[in-house]
Amino acid sequence: MARVGVFLLLISHLIIRVAFQLPSVVPDLIIFNLIAFLAAYVAWKSPGLNDRIARLAITFAIFLWAIGSTFSTSNSFYDFQISERFIDVTYIAFYPLMIIGIIRALAVTKKVTALELLDTAIIALGTSSVISSLLLRPAQLRFDGQSYEVFLSILYPIGDLVLVATCLSLIILQHRSLRGLCLFMGISIFAITDLFFLLLSATTGYEFAALTDDGWLLGLVLIANALYLHGGETEIPKLHINIWATTFALVISSSILAFGAFRPNYFPAFVLIISFMTISLAFLRMALALRDAKMVSEDREHARTDELTGLPNRRRFIAELELLRRRTGTLLLLDLDGFKAVNDNYGHEVGDQLLKQITLRFNRVLPNDVLIARLGGDEFGVVVYGKRNIGSDVALALRATCTYPFTLSVGDVKVGVSIGSVTTEGPTTTKEDLLKRADAAMYEAKRNGTGYVQS
Numbered sequence: 001m002a003r004v005g006v007f008l009l010l011i012s013h014l015i016i017r018v019a020f021q022l023p024s025v026v027p028d029l030i031i032f033n034l035i036a037f038l039a040a041y042v043a044w045k046s047p048g049l050n051d052r053i054a055r056l057a058i059t060f061a062i063f064l065w066a067i068g069s070t071f072s073t074s075n076s077f078y079d080f081q082i083s084e085r086f087i088d089v090t091y092i093a094f095y096p097l098m099i100i101g102i103i104r105a106l107a108v109t110k111k112v113t114a115l116e117l118l119d120t121a122i123i124a125l126g127t128s129s130v131i132s133s134l135l136l137r138p139a140q141l142r143f144d145g146q147s148y149e150v151f152l153s154i155l156y157p158i159g160d161l162v163l164v165a166t167c168l169s170l171i172i173l174q175h176r177s178l179r180g181l182c183l184f185m186g187i188s189i190f191a192i193t194d195l196f197f198l199l200l201s202a203t204t205g206y207e208f209a210a211l212t213d214d215g216w217l218l219g220l221v222l223i224a225n226a227l228y229l230h231g232g233e234t235e236i237p238k239l240h241i242n243i244w245a246t247t248f249a250l251v252i253s254s255s256i257l258a259f260g261a262f263r264p265n266y267f268p269a270f271v272l273i274i275s276f277m278t279i280s281l282a283f284l285r286m287a288l289a290l291r292d293a294k295m296v297s298e299d300r301e302h303a304r305t306d307e308l309t310g311l312p313n314r315r316r317f318i319a320e321l322e323l324l325r326r327r328t329g330t331l332l333l334l335d336l337d338g339f340k341a342v343n344d345n346y347g348h349e350v351g352d353q354l355l356k357q358i359t360l361r362f363n364r365v366l367p368n369d370v371l372i373a374r375l376g377g378d379e380f381g382v383v384v385y386g387k388r389n390i391g392s393d394v395a396l397a398l399r400a401t402c403t404y405p406f407t408l409s410v411g412d413v414k415v416g417v418s419i420g421s422v423t424t425e426g427p428t429t430t431k432e433d434l435l436k437r438a439d440a441a442m443y444e445a446k447r448n449g450t451g452y453v454q455s
Contacts, residue, residue, distance in 0.1 A: 029074060033069050095162070105179065189218050190219025335379050365398060420440065
């Protein structure tokens with residue numbers, strides 16, 4: 001009922017404005033601000049499935065704006081005056097609350113990464129600097145008066161532009177939806193009305209209770225009703241739009257700063273400040289992206305590396321077999337002889353010491369282009385590219401490393417190694433078949449005591 005009622009009340013107010021052009025208390029103080037409060041109520045009563053922070057932020061943003069509007073309108077009708085500073089505070093609070101609400105309301109997932117937030121901020125600020133340089137410069141806003149008034153003259157247009165840019169950037173970065181479209185329409189209408197009001201106030205003069213004032217109300221009503229619409233039913237495919245958008249924002253902001261250096265008085269100072277902030281955030285994003293890339297690279301490396309020995313693990317080895325089966329080379333499977341007895345007699349800690357020393361010896365005799373991996377327990381795999389005799393030489397070198405004892409914390413320990421070998425000559429088999437044949441050859445070498453069998 002409230003959603004329908006707020007639209008009917010807005011239409012009624014528009015009709016009254018057209019019929020009675022002179023300001024009066026009922027339409028311009030009571031009905032006008034009642035619509036704003038009702039819009040806050042509509043946002044508050046939006047479905048519980050919404051993000052709680054989004055609902056609260058948007059509700060209180062509209063509510064505070066309605067309070068400021070009520071007091072400001074009251075000052076136009078009555079001698080008792082509410083402090084303009086207090087009214088300004090309520091209007092100013094609208095912007096950060098609305099930005100938080102928009103970000104949470106348009107988030108596809110509740111977990112938003114630091115890079116996504118930076119992308120949103122960069123695109124929002126970059127877009128704001130472009131719009132500011134194109135629209136606010138020709139408007140020739142006059143920043144006369146006390147420092148506080150100058151600050152507000154700068155803050156309001158920037159707040160409006162950041163709201164529009166934030167909403168647009170979130171739609172670009174995350175998804176298109178009915179909610180996004182409705183929010184963008186509401187924010188845009190509100191911002192256009194606000195910028196038009198600021199332009200009139202700085203030039204020809206603003207007339208109280210103008211018909212265009214209802215643009216504020218229409219914007220707030222659309223924002224509140226957006227929370228009732230679906231938020232993520234149509235997601236944009238991952239086309240790295242954010243990379244292009246942030247790059248464009250960075251280039252534009254750099255161009256504005258460069259032009260401002262050649263023409264110092266052309267752009268207002270706050271346009272240059274926004275551009276500088278955009279570039280600063282872009283460098284911060286670059287640093288975070290490099291850090292994340294390094295972490296991803298390390299995670300991938302850890303996922304393909306044996307933690308104990310530092311050798312490639314089974315996953316990395318299986319991936320290499322896909323290359324081996326299409327080329328000429330040799331697959332060696334190694335199994336230690338006597339390792340189980342060391343583990344049983346001295347414990348796993350000593351067994352780990354032995355595996356580390358064996359790894360060091362294996363690495364010393366292997367050429368740089370040979371891959372050795374720990375496949376699990378005391379089993380190793382080796383991939384050697386080249387003719388059969390190269391694989392045989394590598395196998396014999398690996399066996400030779402185990403001909404003398406290993407010095408461990410419990411004393412000298414002697415173990416051997418059994419090796420099964422399979423040679424490939426082009427894409428004639430599968431990696432599963434290669435492993436099966438090499439495994440059979442290895443167990444044959446262990447059974448007959450020769451230590452090395454070629455399949």
